[in-house]
Amino acid sequence: MILRRTGISPSKAPFRALLLNPRTLLPKLLKPLPIRKLRNRTLPKLLQARELEGRHVIYPHYCRCNFAEEYDKIQASKPVVWRYRGTDKMGVCALKHLRVDLQTLQGQTETDVLLTGSINGSLSFSEVGGVGQYFDDGTKWRADCVKNFVKGKTFEHDEMRKPVFRPNRAALLMPSRISCIRLGPKCSPQAENDGSVAGRVLFTTLGSETSGGSVYTLGLVEPLNLGPGILNTWSGLEEIASFRCTLWTAEYDYNRHRAVIGTSLGGASVDLETRMETWFLRCKSDVFAQQIINSGNVILCGLRNGAIVTADFREKRESLSDRLISHRIPYSSSIGGCKKEWFKLKGDIFPSHTIRMPSSISSLVSLQFDEQYFLASAMDGSIRLYDHRLLQRGAVQSYEGHVNSHTRIQLGVDPTERFVTSGGEDCKLRSWSLKSGELLFEEKFSDSIVSTMCYKTYSSCKAEEENQYKRDSSHGAWLGSHEGLFYMRWL
Template sequence: MSPPPKEIPGFYFDLEKNRYFPNKGPIPGGADKRPRISTASSASASTSTTISSKGYDQEIKNRKSQKASKLLNLRELHGRLIPGGVQRREFQQVFQDMQISHPMVWTYEDSNEIVDAALEKFNVVLQSSEGQRNASILSMGSISGTVRFREIGKFRCDFESYNMSPLVWPSPLENVVSNTLPPSLSNSEASIHLNTRISSINKIGSCSSQNALVTTLGWALKHAEVYVFNLSGPLDLSSAFFYEQRRIKKVGSFNSTLWTAACSPSGKEAVVGLDRGAGLINLETCKFSWILHSKSAVFSQQFDNSGNVILCGLRNGSIVPIDIRQNQQMHINPSAGPTRGRQKPTAMAFRAVNNARLNKKRGFELKERFSCSTNASMSSSVCSLAFLASSDHYFLGSAMDGSSYEGHKNSCNHLQLAINPSETHFVSGGEDCHVRCWNIKTAELLFDKNVSNSIFTTVCWPENEGSYKTQHFDANSSWGAWLGSMDGLYYMHGT
């Protein structure tokens, strides 16, 4: 019996042809004709184990249980593009999917009913007895009408007094070992109580200088209101600084329900969604003007990257793009809801913004029904919209009936979705109290677990410094999302 062939790095030995061949991945665009691959089974043995092409595909198909070391080995063998069934996927994408498929989720004690209406993160300058420092704060809005601001720390021991954050997923009984720790959240806070339920909290301005736009829902005899919170100067969260006149400014009041709001990239204007349409507010002069009249309420809004086009998601399922540079007011018919034969969004983002520029030439005169070529629609009320910053032509929308994405459960709740900074994945809660994560490109559901006893109504996936323009891959820079429910505040991070 002849001795086994000698192992040569980067080559395999074909017993039938009695010669060595280089280990190479499939030719782009060609059929997958990978030969058998031989790898050493141990460092001390020279016996090789043959893995068939079929077995290899089956091994990497189950990416959710794939170890990072195995992915690194595949990358060494096949380069940046590694095969996966009938497709080849980038190593970075497969690794991120693996991370998001196995997240860790923590909860913060004593946070019940304080973050069930709105959630946003801000970069500010804090004032303390030791001087000024750059810091991040988390703004939390509740259905009781209270807005709270607390400082976020990098580690759980950052503050002398802080909320413990026990692990809720995976189960502590599973003894999962991880170097990842949740950020700490200071117990000291600045808060203010407004007239009714908080309906939205939005950033105003750039990452280096941020203020907050806060809106209330309005109820019965109480008007819906719009406020600008000044966060640009040094803040002292230990004092009631929001009660100072220079820190808070009311810029609008409406005898109507105010469901949503969005700020333009310039920070000079904001659009509000009301029961009877949408209006534009100049945040400096407080001047208000209608841009959309409708008998269907505006549930969600989102500016495009230029700040010239605003998308309005209506209760009847219509998604209307409006160019705010136009002086004409847009009137729509309430019968223009979802109808048979209209475009229905899939789990992938779809093109819509250029249609708004077509509307600009027509003067926004839509009389009877929406045109399929200029507007999109969903199967039910549009409760969330999100633009992709890396492309001026695509956005994600979420329907209230839960039909937008695989596995999503919803029927009557106004649930949000959030996109990670690298714009590869997004997350949303469901009315079954599950949290779910999807891959934007493939529309694949990657994570689906119940980690709370109440619905996650608010989601915040903060931007990192490099945003989507960062070319290098940083596993931690874009993977950390905040979730809010009646049960309290949660933090989710990939393993």
Template structure:
């Protein structure tokens, strides 16, 4: 008798072993095999259905994708942790904060730190400056230096050459005495300020600040004002040499000078600017001032930005909560008319809701790709690492992260709880490593969240007014303290300018 071999059978006629790949010849077919054979003979005419796991949870694929792109892996093992990430979370949970004297009412509307090459008597000198705008219309240019340089001047400069005020740092967090020296010092020159007729609404750099060849640095900045009685203004700030020069840029073309300018952004090339107004959004040539509207809307454009990888796309956040992506290549005279639904219809009567259910706009948009926040947009930014991820905040205190490849589902990848807002325009900040989100609130608290998990890491109150603006150092990721995620973080409020370490 031949021995039995697992997975093989012996053919008596051929005197050989054969692998078992199906029913043994001559054996009685099993019920499963017979049913399968019948299935093969009579195929099911119905189309294939999606896998059961997608039916149980349609967001599973989205979560796996988010986990891979934001966490760096497909599968997240909760039992394992990254040492560096844990240290950064500890730093974010226990920040050190300094308040700078003589900076009240300077940076509560807009705040940006730039690294610039300035022409001096000794040649080109690289400096860090902090450009601050206030709701009172004051534009200030502050000199910034590292600790140890008191005051922040080079060896060829003297304070008498500039005059001005040294803004002394005062430790405000932690509340117990902090003997550590402030990492940054601020000097306020006597003549480096401008009084605009209305509130500063935005400060944006013109051109890329960190090109790959490192041969060019910021020389100009775009300044916009909100406008009094609907007369917003555009200014060009020259940073090539001191004293700094601010030049008004008169708007021409079909862009009305009677509009309110809420926000702005500049293209990577530095030749065009997009401005958000109370009647839509327009492109402006920064050299000539000629402009034209690429979006006409019944709702104010409160936030906008150029798409990082698609220079012809500008994303606009409206007062009614809609976020639309507009292709600016369409001719202004041929803007396509659209009607899209309004998000602000909840809590109203049915008759009122019918009237407000739709609103009109003109522009080259895809209505099926419109995102909706619960109320008016306050801030909107995309992640540089993965520019398909869009983070947006609204005036009801909602902050959400969207994957723009999944806009038709209308579901956010992440929601950040704890933010407090009801009517204030508050600008949040994303750290250079894109692991942490920071924002002030109407309760005067400053909060930090983990971007990928949504966990609230810290909430501290060190200001008696709303920290409405957040920005990071101009030398993002290039300082010796680059692993400290909150190093060089500036916060602006009416009370003062703060630095977080």
């Protein structure tokens, strides 16, 4: 029945290949399967089914499924969540986890740090797990377990989470809210997994009523010094460009070492060496979200009016390169009840690759294993998965249950690209199966919206650290909200 409904050939060979590959998506599956309820499946039942039926198990009333996929779903539905005491005044709105060389009075050591941006414009470094042993003074934030969904676990038996320590003078106050933090080439997740140290960080400020936003870089080639030599660290800070508009988001173009920004006036790129600015998109609708795809040749721009535009942001060599082509893009009748039939924009875009969502675009995320797939969320609560090659056929998958009306909330995708996570305006955190769209986790543990997150993808606990902290080699995510800092880990 499933094969007939989706139009997939009933031939056994391709269907078997689909089941055996847990990362295979369904580009032809334009109508998502009904959401299955995970609560009826438990690990003992799953193990029993595998013993009886082999690698591919069949649940009553469910379709055939892969044991590894089902096991991962059960694990993802039972995370452990910690809240860091005293971080409620941070107002975290941007967050990145880095592996860096740290310069201390005792010598040089490799450690984990958090780089956080706040709504008040504060940019700060915090050390993870060192308990302040390298510094004379600062603020230590200890973690309290607020949720543990593992069966049989109680708060008395929860393992202790490593504290976070921010040395004095490790924070810098910028002119306005930190709107975006992006890691440079040596700070990419691939480099982190290889144990490489950080090289360069790109970040932007939103702008204020009296001035626009700015683009900054912070060099981290030299060992990070958060002690008496903190001025050496902040000396690597450079203002690359300032604008007379709001800077909502940014991407790091690794191929050309440029910052690509989304603003209230459109999209622009800034060469980080020459500081030359080039506008590749002009429109009256704010660019809330961006995502570089297609090996760095084109970029997705998510607009306030709900449109997702595909633009070529490469610099043109022709003499008329500064002249942007005008386009008239038809409105969708469902976007905000807008009475206009079209809107104008200028740029080197692909009109046939323009799609529309019901409300303003909140977040865009491209998948690493196949960058033709990307996730998009809108401020009406819609979260959808698209294939860039099949945009006119609609979404490949949708994810139900998200709550949003007007907030820019960042989507999170785990390093294995099996799960999608997002906060909501009801202050709940939700996780879905990327492939099936199944809602795996839904819980409230914060009194404010979890609007930003970043993943930790490697084990950072060293042998010389205190024995009271368990070795953490599992996947985990740092979560940021106006209420403070959280950490969520899957077993």
